[in-house]
Amino acid sequence: MMNTKKNLLNSLNNIAEKKSPSDDLLKQFSKCFLDYASATPDNLDCIENLTISDGDVTGLGLNSGELISEIMNSAEGCEIPEQVKSAYPNLNQAQWDAILRLSTIILMLFESKQEKTIVQL
Numbered sequence: 001m002m003n004t005k006k007n008l009l010n011s012l013n014n015i016a017e018k019k020s021p022s023d024d025l026l027k028q029f030s031k032c033f034l035d036y037a038s039a040t041p042d043n044l045d046c047i048e049n050l051t052i053s054d055g056d057v058t059g060l061g062l063n064s065g066e067l068i069s070e071i072m073n074s075a076e077g078c079e080i081p082e083q084v085k086s087a088y089p090n091l092n093q094a095q096w097d098a099i100l101r102l103s104t105i106i107l108m109l110f111e112s113k114q115e116k117t118i119v120q121l
Contacts, residue, residue, distance in 0.1 A: 004036040012110040015052060015059060022052035029060075059111030069107035076100045 011032040015025050030047045037043050053061030061067045080096045 004032070008032040008036040016110045016112050018058050018112050022054050022058070026050065026052045056114045057111050058114070060107065067107075067111070069104055069111060072100060072104040072107060076104065 008029075011025070011029040014020060014028060019025070020028070029052075030050070033047060034043060049063055051061050051063050051065075053059055053065065053067050055067075057067060059067050059069060062071075076097060078100070080091060080093060084091065084096070
């Protein structure tokens with residue numbers, strides 16, 4: 001289990017460092033994700049919806065083009081979903097906001113921003 005966890009973290013780090021073409025990064029991440037989390041229907045569905053976004057920021061995104069970190073960031077401040085409230089009745093809004101913020105930052109750790117080149121004449 002420890003090697004699969006390390007491999008998954010390495011695949012995320014490779015995305016952050018843009019060590020390979022996006023298709024290769026996605027293949028590596030997908031394999032490591034499924035090795036670590038197993039090939040359950042939910043996990044397979046998850047992988048089917050992912051891509052490596054290649055805009056100003058390279059990172060985990062959805063096939064529709066959005067970065068997952070940006071979606072999580074926009075969710076910050078949203079009310080606690082009923083399903084979560086039922087499972088964790090003592091969870092308050094400040095704690096929920098902290099969970100969303102932490103999730104956003106963790107996702108951003110595995111992104112890289114496009115370096116802008118300044119040409120001097």
